[in-house]
Amino acid sequence: MADDGQESEVFEITDFTTASDWERFIARLEEVMHDWKLPTLKRNPPVKKGEYTIGSWKEKSANVRYANFTFTITEYKLKQEYNEKDLTLDDEESEDILPEAVEDLMMMENDFPPRAHCLCRWFGLRHFLVLSPAAHSDAVISESRIRILQSSVSIAISNTSCQIPVFVQVQQKWRRMYVGQCEGPGMRTSFDMVHLKKIPHQFNHLAGLLGVFKSKISTPVSSPPPVSVAVRFTYILQDWTNYSWPQLPPDFDAPSGSEVGNSGFGKLPFGAVEDPVSELHLATTWPSLSEDMIVDNDVYSDLDPIQAPQWSVRIRMMEKPQCLLGEYLGDFGKLCKRSESVEQLLGRSFYQDDSDTADISQALQRLTEPVPMHIPTLSSVVTRARTRMHHKKQMEEEPIPGDILNEILQFLFPDAGLIACIRRWSCCIFLLPLTLLQSGAPCLGSCLLHQKLQMLNCCIARKIARENTSMSQSSSAVSLGTNIQPSLSSNSFLPASLSQASFGGSDRGSLASSPSNKDEDEDDDEFFECDEDPEEGENEKVGEEELAAAGNSQDVEMEDVEEKDKIERTEKEEKEKPEKTSDDSSPDEIAFRDTVVYQPEGRLRQCGDLTLICNDDELLYIPITQDPAPMTEDQLEEHATVLAELGTSEEGAELRARMQSACLLSDMEAFKAANPGCMLEDFVRWYSPRDYIEDDDSCNTPHPDMNEEDRDRMKKGKLSSRMMIPGNMWQEVWSQAKPVPARRQKRLFDDTKEAEKVLHYLASLKPAEVALHLMPMLIHAAIIRIQHIEIEGLPSLTSLMTQITQRASKLTRMGSTDIKKYEEVIKQIELAEVVIARAQSLRAKFSQQVLEDDDKQTELEKFVSSLLEQPEVSVLGAGRGPAGTILHRLFAAAQRSANMLPSEEELLADDDVVDHASQSSSVSVKDFPRPAGKEFILRTRVQRPTSYSRALPQRLFCVLMNNDFRLAGAFSEDTTFF
Amino acid sequence: MMNEDEVLTTLKILIIGESGVGKSSLLLRFTDDTFDPEQPATIGVDFKVKTLSVEGNTTKLAIWDTAGQERFRTLTPSYYRGAQGVILVYDVSNRKSFQKLDMWLNELETFSTKSDIVKMLVGNKIDMDKREVDRQEGLKFARKHAMLFIEASAKTKEGVQVAFEELVEKVIQTPGLWENDSRGGMSLNDRGNQSVSQGCGGYCSLL
């Protein structure tokens, strides 16, 4: 035997090699007890009221083998929170001090906990061990085995002086049968129980139970103290007679879903379809009686629920009531996990009769083509699809499990069949962008799918704009051409390539001579076309030159006038100040100005009131520039990756800058076109003003009265040092830039190519991916749906909603494509829906009767709110309080309806009824049904086994239910004086 | 150098602010500990990497330097995506650059994908004689917008290293910002928990 483990270790080797299974089993039990430090445990202060339910319980398990049989030993312990000062310093190992567990038997603060481990409920324990077969199906049934286990435990606890009670679970696990023991100094408590299916007739009342208790104690004391009794009867209310759940199941076939649950397309379905509240349990408690005070036997009972001093209510909710929104989201979530492609779902033939739709490169063409629309109208598509669908069904098995895709499509197109929907999806996807979406570059705050559609929209818009301009351009080019005088040949300022007549830098240079018969296609792909109209609101700022340059066919005539006007004006100006020109300007400047006489093009508006540095008669203009290439977030990411991959070396950095300089070049060219005779300094003043350093005391606004010197000084300034570094990229790009207005530049954004990319992307999306992309919107919509429900006073809902919103916003901001993450949010949304349904149901049930007194009304509301938040709520004033009154009525009504009696209202409606009270008393039905459960706790402190033994705690817990009768007894005896 | 696999995490940091306030210079000072008076004006965005050890955690910083010019700004929003920290720079010798801070914060708010991105305000060029924004103003702004704040000079290196370190530390301390947030949500109170049929492993109520 491995006894005295600790002490003997020092002197001798403990030899387990010859130990029996039994010895090893006990040794292992002791080892676990030591490991868990049970023998040296400090005492805790007494448990506070309600702590068993509110506090948290710690569990710890270990496996223990007996031969081939594995047991699990589990420690259950209430985590008590207390200050050190609450601890009473007990005298070391005082003989009189009973184990904590034995004291717990007598404590009344935590009788009938709403929720607890059964051993805690039956014996009032805060800390205990359970030894049970590890496998669920295993059971210890034979008497001899039970005895072996008990004696093993007994040896282990006395060897370790562990004072924690240890239980052995016997019989089938579902029977919850335990035998246990607890040892303290000079005493022992045995725990035992009886479990029967039927309540023996003689034990159906307190009197009988007291009899069992006393005979079991069989104290030799002649007049033992009276037994203290705690009683609780529980009544169940299932029939909410006058309140039925209003939610109707949704009718998806209805033309305009106006029912409670489903409010049609655009609003998600919401609400429980069944009453989430299934039962109400009313517990009526007599917490502390003495056996002499009360009579409860087979003929008479003092235990009238209405008189019980304590009432408490528990609501039993449906585990998972069927809820529309949650179901909807869940199904949608499932869609996201499907792996089939559209093709797989519909079969290849789907694409065949409309092979041109599949040809993506033509799609954009078709979208932007003006009047004769090739895209079939929706109704024709649907009709065709419907006939196809019938046709298909006859020929082959339907390739798609019908319900799967239905939901997503229901969402998108709520009124059509499945295949029609997919067809429509494929067709509509091309129409949607034009009609529904906000125009402009993809909004990065939206989901990728939306961005892609916006991108498509962008491409379409740009292509249409391009075609319009080029059409009008070609018609107006003649008139425009006459005004262009490309006499740049000898200009040293401009790069060599520009010194030729073709300053357009391409065959566009022949614009003046062969204006109208351009090849449209080439036009399309090469050049950027600006909007003819600059942004609204800036119209008034637009210079006349700009209008002239815009080349709108309607303005052709006006343009001509403008151009003439301008030329005249310039000539006039020249005439007005001839001396000045010759006096002020350096010879260089004169030469420059004289040669740069090309017509400015592509002006957007004046840049403040800046003038050219070399010619303060010429205003500085901001050019019309190419719009930046719109990008969707995945493209941006790709772009960033490419840039990052260039590395951090100097070369890498330069390459990176070079890659991004296309936009700079384009802007510079447009600037040059708009400002003939400009310099890099001019450009920088517009583009990066902080890189142009004006000399001190120069003021920005030229004043007409200024004398020559002032003007001169005003213009002084220089580029920042970083812009002046020889060969820096800004200078380099500037020197390469030709004066080309944006609309004749090579396009930075190839709408055709980009549109094709988008279409390819969309075409390759699997239905599941589409669903996943729609998830953020769906979740957003779901949250909004919930927020529209006006329901107050539910702190748990409020915090749940905050949590959901935070989580969802985080998730969607990240652009997560992890369906699992979404499913977590969906679960929470489901939960919120259930919480709301519960609240609505309970409130409706309890607001049937309006109470005359405001205070009482408030109290009732508080009571209902607590029911939702807490597992068990005590009823203020028990049967006589406002909530108690309503509960009483609810039970009474259920009783009447159960007995097919007229309801209270019906009785009152009878004119000849004299008095309500007498009426109801004349009906011999009690207001409460038979209790569904009766619990009794009998306690006493009495000497056992002899009259000179110590008086020790004895307890019997009895529960009487319809088909469950249990007595759980704890009987203590003195082991010193017996 | 740090071993690659010791790297705890890679953080994405962004530097924004008006052009010419010294963003690129601050970054160069931080990564290479030099000051280049001939630092070219950034075109679009630039990118540098540096490994940094804060409180024993080795982090790799991927730092995106942006051009502040209006025209380039249309490009930059993409670089806000997924950034955990941002350094917003102004020039203490230029009031205009300070006045533009609100606009930059606005942009940040619009484009950043992390709602709890750590923001640091840096007042650069404190070596300059001509000061137009005093420290108090910077402090006040930072407090108002819940930012870290420091004044620095890329030229004299004052405050540069510590600014980056401070930012990284804060990012690491912010739960859920750099690691995948795995905190579970609330579950409904245990009322659904009914008595378990086998044994009493669970906690149960009477009925």
Ligand SMILES: Nc1nc2c(ncn2[C@@H]2O[C@H](COP(=O)(O)OP(=O)(O)O)[C@@H](O)[C@H]2O)c(=O)[nH]1
């Ligand atoms: N005196 C001084 N000048 C600085 C400092 N930081 C940058 N600069 C100068 O300010 C100008 C702009 O710097 P840069 O880093 O390119 O600014 P960015 O446009 O914000 O990237 C350059 O001429 C730098 O030399 C500084 O701390 N002190």
Ligand SMILES: [Mg+2]
């Ligand atoms: Mg820079």
